[in-house]
Amino acid sequence: MTSAIAVEDRCLDAFNNLKRSRHVTTVLYRLNDSLDTLTVDFEGNLTHDELLKFLPPAPRFVAYELCFADRDGSRKEVIVLISWSPRGSSAEQGTAQAACYAALRNQLDGIDLSIEAASQSDLEYNHLAQAARM
Template sequence: MASGIPVSDDCVEQFRNLKHRKHKYIIFSLSPDMRSVVTLKTSSDASYKNFLAELPDNECRWAVYDFEFEKDSAKRNKICFFSWSPDTAKIKQKMVFASSRDSLRRCFDGIHMEVQGTDPTEVEYDAILAKALSSTR
């Protein structure tokens, strides 16, 4: 069941920019009044560690990250959609985020991988790399 919370046009525009390599990652959240999905931050910083630092310990976020890796001596990339819902986030926020996720995800054409994380081990570099390698032919 969808929450009916609309996605701002800026979210879609920033995703297009990421696909055209203008951004490395985008962080999304609910607006303060919890009535729409908004872009919180865009970055061209290639550091996965810095990207992970954008995922707060006690609040939910969505993110899109252009994950680069090597397989068979070739550089590859996968656009990853992250649903970050830490166990320590408030129950109401987790419920609204979960019910709004599909509305946001449907706006993005070209996602290669989806990652759901509730603790840092689920989104650490090695876990994402393993998932990317296993899903690449």
Template sequence: MFQPCCSKSTMSRSGVAVNDSALQAFNELKLGKKVTFIIYKINDAKTEIVVEEEGTTDSYDTFLGKLPENDCRYAVYDFEYEISSGEGKRSKLVFFTWSPDTAPVRSKMIYASSKDSLRRALTGISTEIQGTDFSEVAYESVLERVSRGAGSH
């Protein structure tokens, strides 16, 4: 029996669908906390958003090092930080749209037009970050956005 890869509700206006395994990976991160980040990419056929890598790291810099310098990606990171008032640690799920200035124009266009379908499918995201260079996704920049509870960039 034929099993579709994706539900129609996760199809973007670019025609790129969100693969069901991409949603499953997010739900496992959100509920199980077995991984601290997921990096998504659009497959080579430009038909689906798929998981490129999942990982566990205590280092935000290690996560950033996995983002390509010259191509686009989406990512979710379980961002843990200390509350300045001494109330302990907090954790928030952050969605990244990584679109470096050096990425090919076609790649930037397809990632931009496909983002909403993935973003809508990932329920429980607290903050969204758009990054075009590493300074925009640096720890301090993200900490500032997360700690003030900002939404979209």
């Protein structure tokens, strides 16, 4: 693994599409097998429940538009960047994931909330909505 991880232009394009389009609420990113390049793994429209079912047992990054009701009852939308590192990932994957997460957060303009998750309980809807309200 090299010390610098490349981010394909398509990753930034997919994120910008998420910000602009009502038809895209979710972008999954993954590191390639060499752990030196970040690529788009999925781009589409998933509900929160579908997202949880769609997450693989391997590390991913997820840009997700979370919709929820604010304390005053108004509808809010925030973009959440999730670092998904399920238990059982290798140490090398974990190191690459951590390095890439910081770089990705800096490149994606418009992230409202960043979450690191190792289990699906870390991504429960109410947990994310509560964190977004703060």
